[in-house]
Every structure is written in C-alpha cells, then in structure tokens.
Amino acid sequence: MTEPLSRPKRKNPLKKTPVPLLPQGTRSRTALGLTAAAAEGRFQLQVCVDCVMVVYPPRDACPRCLSPRLPYRDVANGGTLLAETTIRISTDVYFRERMPWRIGTVALDVGPSIVAHLHGDLREGERTRLQLKLDKSGQAIVMALPAADTPNMADDPQWRELTCDPKYRRVLITDGRTAVAQALAGALSEAGASAIFVGVADPWKPFPGEEKLRRIERVEIVPLDLTDTTSVNECAGEFAARVDILINTAEHVRTGGIIDRKGLTIAREELEIRYFGLTRLAQAFGPVLRGRGADGVNSAAAFVNLLSVYALANWPAYGAFSATEAACLSASLSLRAELRQGGVKVLNVFFGPLETEWYQAVQPPKVAPASLAREVVRALQQGLEDLFVGDIAEDIRARLAVNPKALERELGS
Amino acid sequence: MASTRTQARREPYRGVVVGAPVTIPYRRYSTNTAHWWVGRAVREVIQRTGLRSADIDGLSLSSFTVGPDTAIGLTQHLGLSPRWLDHVPLGGASGVVALRRAARAVQCGDAEFVLCVAGDTNQVDSFRRMLSTFSRFAQDAVYPYGSGGPNASFALITRNYMRHYGATREDFGKICVAQRANALRFPHALMKKPLTLDEYLSARAISDPIHLFDCVMPCAGAEAFLVCREDAARSLRLPVARLLATVERHNAFPEDPIQYRGGWAMDVSELYAMAGVTAEDVDFVETYDDYPVICMMQIEDLGFCAKGESPEFIRSHSLTVDGSFPHNTSGGQLSVGQAGAAGGFLGLVEALRQLTGNVLGAEVPDAKVGLVSGFGMVTYDRGLASGAALLSGGRA
Numbered sequence A: 001m002t003e004p005l006s007r008p009k010r011k012n013p014l015k016k017t018p019v020p021l022l023p024q025g026t027r028s029r030t031a032l033g034l035t036a037a038a039a040e041g042r043f044q045l046q047v048c049v050d051c052v053m054v055v056y057p058p059r060d061a062c063p064r065c066l067s068p069r070l071p072y073r074d075v076a077n078g079g080t081l082l083a084e085t086t087i088r089i090s091t092d093v094y095f096r097e098r099m100p101w102r103i104g105t106v107a108l109d110v111g112p113s114i115v116a117h118l119h120g121d122l123r124e125g126e127r128t129r130l131q132l133k134l135d136k137s138g139q140a141i142v143m144a145l146p147a148a149d150t151p152n153m154a155d156d157p158q159w160r161e162l163t164c165d166p167k168y169r170r171v172l173i174t175d176g177r178t179a180v181a182q183a184l185a186g187a188l189s190e191a192g193a194s195a196i197f198v199g200v201a202d203p204w205k206p207f208p209g210e211e212k213l214r215r216i217e218r219v220e221i222v223p224l225d226l227t228d229t230t231s232v233n234e235c236a237g238e239f240a241a242r243v244d245i246l247i248n249t250a251e252h253v254r255t256g257g258i259i260d261r262k263g264l265t266i267a268r269e270e271l272e273i274r275y276f277g278l279t280r281l282a283q284a285f286g287p288v289l290r291g292r293g294a295d296g297v298n299s300a301a302a303f304v305n306l307l308s309v310y311a312l313a314n315w316p317a318y319g320a321f322s323a324t325e326a327a328c329l330s331a332s333l334s335l336r337a338e339l340r341q342g343g344v345k346v347l348n349v350f351f352g353p354l355e356t357e358w359y360q361a362v363q364p365p366k367v368a369p370a371s372l373a374r375e376v377v378r379a380l381q382q383g384l385e386d387l388f389v390g391d392i393a394e395d396i397r398a399r400l401a402v403n404p405k406a407l408e409r410e411l412g413s
Numbered sequence B: 001m002a003s004t005r006t007q008a009r010r011e012p013y014r015g016v017v018v019g020a021p022v023t024i025p026y027r028r029y030s031t032n033t034a035h036w037w038v039g040r041a042v043r044e045v046i047q048r049t050g051l052r053s054a055d056i057d058g059l060s061l062s063s064f065t066v067g068p069d070t071a072i073g074l075t076q077h078l079g080l081s082p083r084w085l086d087h088v089p090l091g092g093a094s095g096v097v098a099l100r101r102a103a104r105a106v107q108c109g110d111a112e113f114v115l116c117v118a119g120d121t122n123q124v125d126s127f128r129r130m131l132s133t134f135s136r137f138a139q140d141a142v143y144p145y146g147s148g149g150p151n152a153s154f155a156l157i158t159r160n161y162m163r164h165y166g167a168t169r170e171d172f173g174k175i176c177v178a179q180r181a182n183a184l185r186f187p188h189a190l191m192k193k194p195l196t197l198d199e200y201l202s203a204r205a206i207s208d209p210i211h212l213f214d215c216v217m218p219c220a221g222a223e224a225f226l227v228c229r230e231d232a233a234r235s236l237r238l239p240v241a242r243l244l245a246t247v248e249r250h251n252a253f254p255e256d257p258i259q260y261r262g263g264w265a266m267d268v269s270e271l272y273a274m275a276g277v278t279a280e281d282v283d284f285v286e287t288y289d290d291y292p293v294i295c296m297m298q299i300e301d302l303g304f305c306a307k308g309e310s311p312e313f314i315r316s317h318s319l320t321v322d323g324s325f326p327h328n329t330s331g332g333q334l335s336v337g338q339a340g341a342a343g344g345f346l347g348l349v350e351a352l353r354q355l356t357g358n359v360l361g362a363e364v365p366d367a368k369v370g371l372v373s374g375f376g377m378v379t380y381d382r383g384l385a386s387g388a389a390l391l392s393g394g395r396a
Helices: A032-039 A179-190 A210-215 A229-242 A265-273 A275-291 A316-340 A369-382 A391-402 A404-411 B034-049 B071-078 B091-107 B126-132 B136-141 B149-165 B169-183 B197-202 B230-236 B264-275 B292-301 B310-315 B332-336 B340-355
Strands: A044-047 A072-074 A078-087 A101-108 A113-118 A127-134 A140-146 A170-173 A195-200 A219-223 A245-248 A302-308 A345-351 A386-389 B016-027 B058-062 B084-087 B114-120 B205-207 B220-229 B240-250 B284-286 B369-378 B383-393
Touching: A032 A044, A032 A072, A032 A127, A032 A140, A078 A113, A078 B149, A078 B205, A101 A127, A101 A140, A101 B149, A170 A179, A179 A195, A179 A210, A179 A369, A195 A229, A210 A219, A219 A229, A229 A275, A245 A275, A265 A275, A265 A316, A275 A302, A275 A316, A302 A316, A302 A369, A316 A345, A345 A369, A345 A391, A369 A386, A386 A391, A391 A404, B016 B034, B016 B091, B016 B230, B016 B340, B034 B071, B034 B114, B034 B220, B058 B071, B058 B091, B058 B340, B071 B084, B084 B091, B091 B114, B091 B220, B091 B240, B091 B340, B091 B369, B091 B383, B114 B340, B126 B136, B126 B149, B149 B205, B149 B292, B149 B369, B169 B197, B169 B292, B169 B310, B169 B332, B220 B230, B220 B340, B230 B240, B240 B264, B240 B340, B264 B292, B264 B383, B284 B340, B292 B310, B292 B369, B332 B340, B340 B369, B340 B383
Parallel strands: A113 A140, A170 A195, A170 A245, A195 A219, A245 A302, A302 A345, A345 A386, B058 B084, B058 B114, B284 B369
Antiparallel strands: A044 A072, A078 A101, A078 A127, A101 A113, A127 A140, B016 B220, B016 B240, B114 B220, B240 B383, B369 B383
16 A cells, blocks of 8 residues: 655755656657657557557557558556566666666556556556556656555655646645636645645735635745746745746736737737746746756646647637737747756646636636636646646647648638 | 468588687676677687688677677678678577578588677676667667666566466576586686575565576677588588577567567477487587576477476476586576677587587586577567577587
8 A cells, every 4th residue: 555645844955956867768759659648648559550459569560460550549558467576776867766666567458568667556466557657758658557546546656756746745826816726726725735825916906716715725825926027036036946836827818819909018918928927937937946856755846837728729709819828838848848857847738718707708618717727736646748628628629630721710710 | 371381391401510619708897899809709710710811701790789880890890801791680599590590601602611709898888878779669668667677677577487387586596506506617707606595595686586696797708609511620620519400580479468488489399300309319408598587488498398397397407517407508698797699609609619529617428419599689578589509519
C-alpha cells in the first residue's frame, strides 16, 4: 500500500536546490505518436489498418503484414504483469538520484509486451491497467497501475514524478475576480493544495464572490495587477519561490471582429491583459519555476493557461478576442519548450463559451466555471498537457482535425 | 511458409578448417581505440601463421566502438587488400556468424584466408553512451525506463524464468562459481579472485534478481581466428579444428510475450544432423554467458535437457573443465570480461584452443567435439540473434 505523503517541512534556505535533471527525451519521430496521446491522457498504440495487429514499440512497418499504415488508435489498456525488477544501479543521472526504481514486462491483452514503469501497489502476476504519461523530459512513457484504485495511490513516488498533483503544492491563481478563478480556488483547496495565493488587482476594491473566496481554506488574497509590470515583479519577488503551480485566469472577453471595432483601444486592452499579462508572468515567475522542478514533494510542477478554444480556430463573432487567444496559445508553446528544461509542464486548457455574463447572448452548451475548475484539477492530477473541456471545445477540435477549411467557413457564417 | 517448405539439404563444410585462435589480453578500461585493439589481433594472427598481410584476402570485422569506421575503413587503416569483406554487427552472435560466412567464402573459393576479428575499446563513459543509442527500440521503449541497461532487461527475463521453471539463485550461482574456477587457471581473465557460492549469494543487488556476479564486466580487448582450406593450413603447419555444422537465427518466436527460449530451439535438430553427431558426443560447451539465465536457455535449446529442466541439469552436473559437463572453459565473459563484440568471439576462440591443443588455461581432457553458441542484440526486450557451431579437433 502506498505510504501517504507527509506535508513537506519548511525549506532550509541554506540547502542547495537540486538542479532539475531530465530522463532521456530522444525519441524516433514515429514514437512521438505516443507523446501526442499522453499529452491528452489517452491510451493509444499503433494499430495496423490492414491486419488490425496492435504494434509496440512504434514501428514503420507492420511486423505481421508489412503494411506501412500504422495510425495511433485508442486501444484497451488491460494486461498482466509478467515480470518485474527493481533497478538499483542506473547509468543515467536522473534515475540515479531516484533509485531504486521498478519496471516490469506487461503482456497487454490486445497483443504486445510492454516494458513499463510500475506503480508501487502493483505486484508480479497481477492484472494491470496501463497509462501513457509524459515524463519530466516531456516525452511519453508507459506506466502500469494496479487494476483497481488503491488508497493514496497518487502519492506513489514514481507516479507523482509524472503528475502535477496539487496535493501539498502551493498554487498562484492570477486573477481572483473571475468566476473560474473562484471555482478553482475551491477545487484546489479540496484537492489538498497547501496554499492558494489568489491575485487581485487593487484588492481594496470589493468584487462579487470575494467573501466566499476569502472563506476557502488556505486561500490568501495577494495584490497582483497583470497589466502592471512592477506589480507582477513585486508579486514574484515575494511569492515566486513558494509557487509550485501557476494558473493564469486572466480573461478579457469582448464581442466583435476586426472591422467593426473602432480604433485600437479594446484590442490594446485585450493584449495588455492576456498576451502581455502572460508574458509578464512568464518572465517574472518562469525562471524560478524552471529552477525548482526537482525541489522535493512540492517541486514546481505546472504553468496553466486557460485558453478559449477559438485560439485554435477564429470565431469572427468574437474575432479580435480569438486573435488574442491565438497569440497566447502561440506564446504558451514557446513557454512549454522553455519550462521543459526544468521538468515543469505547461497545461493548456481549451474551452468554449463559459456560463458567465460575457457570453450572455451565446447559445448553450456552455461550460460552468465549476466544471472547468474540476477538470483543471483533474488534469493536474493526471499530469496532462492538453485538455479540452466541454462539448464545444471537443467539437471544434474534432472538426479542425477533419477539415480546417470547412471549420473556417462554418465559424464565419 | 518456411516451416512447411522442404528444406534444401545443406552442403557440409567440406575441407574448411579454423585455426590461429588469438586473444589480446583484456583491460578494464583502455585509452586506446578499437582500431588499436583490432590491429593487434590481426597482427597476432599474421605472426602466428607466418602469413603476410598480402595473403589475407578475406576480412570479417565485429566491433561496436570502431565508429565512424566499418570494416572497409579498417582495410585502409591496417593496410590490407582483401577481395572479400564482411562487417558483422551482431554482438554476442558475431563469432558464429562471422565463422559460417567465412567458411562458405573459403569453401567456394571467394577467398583463401579469411581473418575474422572482433575488438572493442572501453573508455570510462563509452558503455553508457552506447546504451542510450543502441537501437531505435531501446531509445524509444527501454532506455527511458530507469536506464538500467542490459541488467534490467535480463532481470525481467531471469525473473520470469525463475517463476516458471523453479530456477533459484543457487542454480545461477553454480554456473558463475564454476566459471570462476575455470578462469583462475586462464591467464587473461580479468577476475583473479576465487568466488564462493556464499559470496555470490551475498553480493549486492543490481536489478533484482540480478546481483553483482550475474553481470559481466565491460572491458577492452580483441579476439581473432583464421578460416582457410585444410590443405592451405597443412602447408602452414597450422593446428586447426574442423567445422562440422552451424546454425543462425534472428528474431525467433516473436510471439513469446517474454523470452524463455532462443533461436537455437528452432534449428537444433538441423545442427546435429548436419554434423552427424548428437548432444552426447559433445565434450565441452561454450555458451554465451552475458547472464547465467541465458546459459540455462542454451543448455535446453541445444538439446542437453528439455525446456525448463536446466535447473535440475545444473544441479546434477559439475560444470568446471574437469567436470561432467565442461562449460565455458576459460571462465566465460562472466569471469574473463566482456570486450564488446569480442565477447561474441570469446567462446569460439577458446573452443579452437581446446580443439587444437593450444590451451592457455585448463584443458578439457581428450576433447574431440566442442559446441559454441552465440546470442546477442537486445534491441527491445529480448536477445534477437542466436547461432551455434559444432567443431571437431584436428587431431580427432
């Protein structure tokens, strides 16, 4: 049974912070299909189009029929752990400082044998379910879990190495005035976050939901104005070393396309809050996050971007807004590459219109802030990198995959 | 399907002999390159046989660390002008595979003297660097899983074998202890201290159930031999062994979820049929011993006992040079060291010494027929390459 984590002690400031090391992240191009699946928490392997053989390790020809058509497909993840070993000597510095480390051979019900990392509660001969996860290098690995959940299973050290679980971590929510931010504060508190700093610009100005927010356990309101570089830097100066997960909840939703808006005032404001706000956060908090990626139980784990799904495909009814979101998405991909050197994940959360006043005239389905918050916490617990929340987001993504041009016309009509 | 087609009868290796077994004493680490080691072995063969470089018209090279060169680069490097050239990047199966290809080249007249050589250097960091780039499957699906190297891969195979066939650490230990006893009489062995079963059992765990003395020690070294026609050997007054039969197989039994047998199991009847001998006629066996579990698989798959009965076989035999089942007579890689691809030559070169009355260590009494087996190339979860050769003494 997994030993539950104990709350990390206060850090000794005289002790050296361990340099974040990464396991080897080199993969063949074909194997990156596993990374794509892991990023979204799917279990996909190559399945031969011609003979339906499930193939692993990733190949470019089917070993049964030599077909070159081997797309990644969702497959059943059940199997049996045939043999396990506890590695005590490793040639790699990342694993050396994490010894001992268990791996095993799993015979998957759908065919191939897979060498996988083992959860501590799984034993040789037992049934297992496999999951694809992103390791600290950002590449996919296979983790074998017990067939059924076990107590405290998220606290297993080999598992926690792959997730961004908020338990015993300290979180900064950047704009506490939004409904999503307030829902997130509650969900994170419930998930066991040890501190939830909630940024509010001009905290002396009251805002809806404030009282309820302040009553949430372990929430601390901190002054933070994302449009003000000095404010962001001051906040980072005081809190960055204690922030393990940063969630940017800044939003600025306004209707209108490019022509209809008069002048640049709204566009500038949008960029100031969203794009430059993200840039300020990245510059102020990024270096500290990246340096603390291996800092024990409450190591820095994730930078979370909440993005409209229209970042992926412009919705002209909210055309200028979509463009700003696209800018934030593009920046987040750079940020992801930069933070990966420290083993810190960037989680991008895509969602459609929210059940808030700014989408008042939009037809349902819409996403309730509480369910968005729940999904974000779940994605952190699972260590995901891309998350689509709600029917609209899923729909846009599916249509984009099938025919981007068709989607462009449909959104513009 | 190959299995249902009538197999063409294989031509015997008529008139083909093997001699000039050369071992360049191993070193744990070397500041020299693989080229240096290979060059020394080639020179030793030439000096031993009285041939000139110009007489060597066939060259076969096996090496992991000779990069960026391959065999062709070595011709210019060593000043050879062969008319037949081979590069055998098959690790532990290199020796047998190089031998059987060279034998056909000589038999058919494509070359008169084929010099087969394997050599590798070992620098402080070269083993680690080789592991992470060993194969695409290793890079994608093995190395990121704890980076335990072959120790971890073979730990899984060993664990499964123990569970299924009741092998114990004592059984593996008996193999290792016997090989160490053989090695103490072999001057080139890197391991010079006696090993007891208690020491074996109490050694530190590396990757359970693999412990320290189950592992080979990577080192630098080279091995070589010469393949030619019998009449050519006679005119050189070269003591030689005759090649009776060989087999080779790759990626056998891909449907096995975890390895418990090797390619020998597919080809063993052909091996003995071609040689015209049986397992009972074999006087000593040189198995590929990267881990003792693989020795057990070879003992089964090469017909000395049935599948799963190796533990009992080991318990009922003595495995030293003077024992009832002389096995890895120079100490094997477990006690001599694993000099990269030369590890795939070690057993073959030692067998040639035993059969040509040329031993450096202990001699198997009255050895007439020797079996040499090769195994190698774990690109994902199992060894892909396997091969075996039966040889008889020139004095037989």
